[in-house]
Amino acid sequence: METDVRFTHKNLVEECKKGIQGSQYELYSLYVDAMFNVGYRFLGSKEDAEDIIQDSFVDAFRNLEKFKYESSFGAWLKRIVINKSINHLKAKRIAVVPMEAHEFHLTEDESVEVDKVDIQKVKKGIAVLPDGYRQIINLYLIEGYDHVEIGEILGISTSTSKSQYHRAKKKLLEIISEL
Template identity: 80%
Template structure:
């Protein structure tokens, strides 16, 4: 028991655990290094490499640079501040523990965001929040809905509408419209087929348009 308590408190001690950082989602970073990059994949490369070498100050600097953005990603999926904070903290711990696996196939931010999204979706799955059931055939927008799609919409209303979507629809909308993943990537993330991703997205978009029109 004593050993368990020792490990528990050490995990939450910044001096004892280099992977733990206090959550501060609204903090302002006053001194951000001015890195000149030629490829977005290598953004903050020197920080990443020093973090791989175990430099806690570089890890904290990476954390400070990305924590607010990652919190917003988690919050969009989970809709709960406490859950989003927990997911972001877990994501940073996993990211720094597995940093050697990061090979610059994407930017560090994109790699980290994928971790946050995967953890958020797994959290929702644990609560048994699944995709909204749909027919087997692909869904297509009607001509009327395509016209609605082309109309100018209020971004504030769109955000409010997304918040009111069923969780399954919200996942698809966030992944496609907000996070910018394509349907192949979404299918991989959600463990569904590409056609299901497309169908689910069109249904979610139709529902979103209905909500926005009522706001």
């Protein structure tokens, strides 16, 4: 018999809210690996990602009463991890730099078909991108946020998000071509 994952996870969240022993560990076990991957993609450091994940779970469990099932628990937790990762990078003074209007002009001729590029090269390329570029690439390509959402998350304008993405993509393609 196939179990509905949303039902199971909702039950675990409700058990955590009630303080039932072991439920927090079960919920943690279900999400820790995925959340570590999210944190690692942003931070590029295993140790930083581990710290952020622990802080994120502590905050999530402390604020579980605020979770109202407007999204899945995983999506809610992922948003906490992303926000904490971004705040960590900001604390290290790694900023997304706003660009002047004249720098927005990139032609499609400069792009390469990413489908034809080896996925391992893409991963290596993302890993060596400057942190600000890696943030935009992760938020847009990997996490699936649109530029309006990225602007809200990072506290930048939509046009800055778009321009940073295009610059990051251009830099990523340069890096990949050298690998």
